Amino acid sequence: MRIATWNVNSITARLPRLLAWLESSGTDVLCVQETKCAEAAFPFEPLRELGYEAAVNATGRWNGVAVLSRVGLDDVVSGLPGGPDYDGGQEPRAIAATCGAVRVWSVYVPNGREIGHPHYDYKLRWLDALREAVGEDAKGPRPFAVLGDFNVAPTDDDVWDRTRFDGLTHVTDKEREALAALRGAGLSDVVPRPLKYDHPFTYWDYRELCFPKNRGMRIDLVYGNEPFAGAVGDAYVDREERKGKGASDHAPVVVDLNV
């Protein structure tokens, strides 16, 4: 089974590339982030024509997540149980589904904006709620993984130049401790191989030629339990999808599972 995660930066703007990529990559299950559209505007029909069902948690212009599957889509949980509010409400940043033999969460972790900003505390509380929510599945016998845009670079090697991130989010001890707590709950970081260069970056800013210069970050992660991690045959970042006109600023992370 081929499982992937991809922050598409608007599913409506990305639709032609998304459909082409699903076909060319042969992906069975795709966790999508930043749909940036209301559920009513979600492109269910073209996806259905390709053979994919979709479970969607999206409310409009910001955020929005989905799970696309052509191998079954059951027991959907929309929203992060116990997740914190922001600006007086829940944001659409998590959705879970069982796809065949595997259960997945598609997550879009809050950005955090700046250290000390209310959004940064929200990010840490959100990650804590995620750890609470996955506890049972993480320790269970069924292959299970949280896939998505975590907005945290797990190590200094996961950013192109650590000195450029002094005082910024995504690399702080507290954010990394939140990831460590997730690992402590029974999940491990399924690190993909890069198709080029020596770091498996998944995000490159649109500005300042970041992609051609490979000034990237690894912030799109796959955290799998032991049955999941043990079934991984291959994992890679499809940087080809970051090329050209109309690309997302994130590349898909692809995992081949022997299930």
Add this chain to the structure above:
DNA sequence: ATGCCAGGCTGCGCCTGA
């Protein structure tokens, strides 16, 4: 060539992203 930011709404500029 991988090429100097992109998306969507509050819209014809502004906020967000990381």
